[in-house]
Amino acid sequence: MNHHQVTTAPADQHRVTLEALQQRLHCTAEGLRSAEAKQRLVEFGSNELRVRKETPEIVKFLRQFTNFFALLLIVGAGLAFFADYLKPGEGNFYIGVALLAVVLLNALFTYIQEHQSERIMESFRNMLPQMITVQRDGQTSRIEARLLVPGDVILLEEGDRVPADGRLIEVNQLKVDHASLTGESEPQLRKLSCTHDNLIESRNMVFSGTLVQSGNGRALVYGTGMNTQIGQIVQLTKEAGTVETPIRKELRHFIRVISTIAIALGILFFALSVALGNPFIGSLIFAIGIIVANVPEGLLPTVTLALTMASKRMAKKNALIKNLEAVETLGSTTVICTDKTGTITQNRMKVATLVLGEREWSADQSGLAQEEGFADAWAVMALCNNARLTDHHYQGDPTEGALLLLAQSLQPIGDLAARFPRVHESPFDSATRRMITTHKTGNGQPNLAYMKGAPEIVLKKCTHRLHRGERVEFDDSARGKALALYEVLAARGERVLALACKTTDADAASEEHFVYLGLVGMLDPPRPEIAEAIDRCRSAGIRVFMITGDYHTTAESIARQVGLFTGDGQVVVGEDLLQTSEQELSVLLDSRELVFARSTPQQKLQIVTALQKKGEVVTVTGDGVNDSPALKNANMGVAMGVSGTEVAREAADMVLMDDNFASIVQAIKEGRTIFSNIKKFIAYILTSNVPEILPFIAFVALDAPLALTVVLILTIDLGTDLLPALGLGREPPEHDVMKQPPRRRDERLLTWPLLAMSYGIMGMLQAAAGFFAFFVVLHQGGWVWGGDLPTSGLLYRTAVTSFFAAVVICQVADVLICRTRRQSILSAGIFRNQLIWVGIAAELGLLAAISQIEFLQPFFGTAAIGWFEISLALPFAAAILLGDEFRRWLIRRDNRFVQRWLTW
Secondary structure, three states, X not given: OOHHHOOOOOOOOOOOOHHHHHHHHOOEXXXXXXXXXXXXXXXXXXXXXXXXXXXXXXXXXXXXXXXXXXXXXXXXXXXXXXXXXXXXXXOHHHHHHHHHHHHHHHHHHHHHHHHHHHHHHHHHHHHOOOEEEEEEOOEEEEEEHHHOOXXXXXXXXXXXXXXXXXXXXXXXXXXXXXXXXXXXXXXXEOOOOXXXXXXXXXOOEEOOOOEEEXXXXXXXXXXXXXXXXXXXXXXXXXXXXXXXXXXXHHHHHHHHHHHHHHHHHHHHHHHHHHHOOOOHHHHXXXXXXXXXXXXXXXHHHHHHHHHHHXXXXXXXXXXXXXXXXXXXXXXXXXXXXXXXOOOOEOXXXXXXXXXXXXXXXXXXXXXHHHOOOHXXXXXXXXXXXXXXXXXXXXXXXXXXXXHHHHHHHHOXXXXXXXXXXXXXXXXXXXXXXXXXXXXXXXXXXXXXXXXXXXXXXXXXXXXXXEEOOEEEEOOHXXXXXXXXXXXHHHHOOOEEXXXXXXXXXXXXXXXXXXXXXXXXXXXXXXXXOHHHHHHHHHHOOOEEEEXXXXXXXXXXXXXXXXXXXXXXXXXXXXXXXXXXXXXXXXXXXXXXXXXXXXXXXXXXXXXXXXXXXXXXXXXXXXXXXXXXXXXXXXXXXXXXXXXXXXXXXXXXXXXXXXXXXXXXXXXXHHHHHHHHHHHHHHHHHHHOHHHHHHHHHHHHHOOOOOOOOHHHHHHHHHHXXXXXXXXXXXXXXXXXXXXXXXXXXXXXXXXXXXXXXXXXXXXXXXXXXXXXXXXXXXXXXXOOOOOOOOOOOHXXXXXXXXXXXXXXXXXXXXXXXXXXXXXXXXXXXXXXXXXXXXXXXXXXXXXXXXXXXXXXXXXXXXXXXXXXXXXXXXXXXXXXXXXXXXXHHHHHOOOHHHHHHHOO
């Protein structure tokens, strides 16, 4: 066959007959053969939207030069070149080159890290392919949606994202949300006939990117990839802008504050220097030094590195972050609203109990098949069901799969569906909480209607029950016994469904006059690690609320099993929530232990919104279509990767590949660690600003010799500080990180205690060490205050090198104390973070190189120093180590005053 004859050019797919469309696509209503599908995939390409505007790599790289730090340093380099032009031979040219080198290396590192982050996120997306059920080779199978081709027949279920444009060939109460395509928010019921001349308006069509809200159906694919309605829109769409995350806002605030300090100090001391009669060029270089000393060049690379490494660690723990910066939001979580099935439990639903009439049976008990009502109950389990048996297990909803597996184990199902074809379905949803299917019986007999659903709903619709093969009235006494059995099963933690049937002359059965058959109790055991995870949340000051559609007794039983209830926990039923005012709900949400049972998705959103109004930071888990409003509105939406629908995953910020609640707790731990590590980095790099600035201030205000040059400031910021600072970005969590209350939303990266600790204490100690070493060397060389001190002389260069060495030695101590904010360095493991020690080795190696290697000394303005000059800084380094260890000891004593003013 010539594949180029397979064309979809005419926009009349909704008007032509199905036979004509199949002929045009060279296929049948049963789908394609696998070999044919492979050939078409080569011809048409994969079913993906590929015309999204891509930013060229060169533009991404050049963007790194537009941040405020980079612009500040570029201006500084320009001033240095200008100073060299006015007065050559003073070393200003090398300062300008060094400043530009800082900008270039910073940009290069950040670009590489962001590029790696993009690759990581792309690999994450590949780990989460959209799957769809397709008919090929006469059977159904699950494939990646990108492998669809024109001519395929797809099966659509509730929660699916329609993967391609198609013409419907079968519908069962199929409703599709077209909001992504047309903006129409109300889901529309689909039909098999053409209802409108406009292709998009006709209800016999489905389109790529739209969402199946309820029901199910089959569709013949005619358009894939860019040859779809949404593909045409994408063709015209530019790259969407990004929303600024909390951590990005914090970094912007930090940069603004530090840059303001840098520029203000630079201008102030430039003016002061000129006013005191110093040369213009010298004052200009002095101002450059002040500005450069205040700019933390390694901030952006460190933040990017910290986020990237955290995302890698979380991926290994089955938590995939869709936006790298969103992980930090987790650190502020105060309440987790979790569903039950598959998150708290294992999502391994298995029928444990079958109640036929008034008699309770174990699901694996012999003699079941001979019990009265068994045949009808078996038929309900097998036919009122949208799951499908496979060679190994089943496809579909776990609850329906468990029923199907039980039915198959008790009596082979065979071709039951073919003998009793379904003519109508009223699907299960959160509002009706029941499913009804109607089936033809043939031979002129009435149709059969089967119903399963929540017992309190089904029992109300039953007027009769079976007794000795006869239909008898389902009176209050029998109804009471059924409800009592329901309570017994629910109290054991079983999820209970009621079964009913009736005969009907209509295709669509009414919901009245059903015959009650019995109850099915299913067990989904809790995950073994859940109890510990919930306990860790409690220790971390995080409350965990379970929101489930299950019966209140079942929900309470599971809550007690996993430790959600440790005392007098409260169960709130959805019906009661309807009667609760906004103020009453606000008071209720102050409770420590809450479970919401028989809750609708709308009520889940109501709970989340009410919590946020109270200032809580809410993380929400969900897996269904109806969970998407709560996922989108939560501070952090977490979707299930295994059981979750495509729409839930798209609405969420994070996807759990193992559907495991414990993975959320790990992710919260990482979120807290990221924020903490960025603060550690800031505390470290700000400390060295003081010994970098004070020599210039002393030079201008006290007429002291300049103890540190601009080139050596850059050497500290870029050469000795950068690697240890990056090591802090990789610092593992402190042992008590999950024993602290959640971070306040208004807590800033740059706090007064942090500034006081960095500038007021540690920075001053480092400056004192530097000046002590500087003046001791000068004094031993015979210099006296006010005496002549040539900047090219050996004594001056030795003293400057000693100041530089003192700062480096103290920075070694500083990076070690910055590793922990509360925990003792000894208990944290001195050698646990290898990158820190690589950084320390690098800065000590650089100190040795620029002081001992002769050909480097002229450029850096240094001279050789020995152990004596090194030892001058050791008492100050010891004071930093021991003093901060004492500070942390005071904090661990839980002294409120100390914690408020000494915890940075």
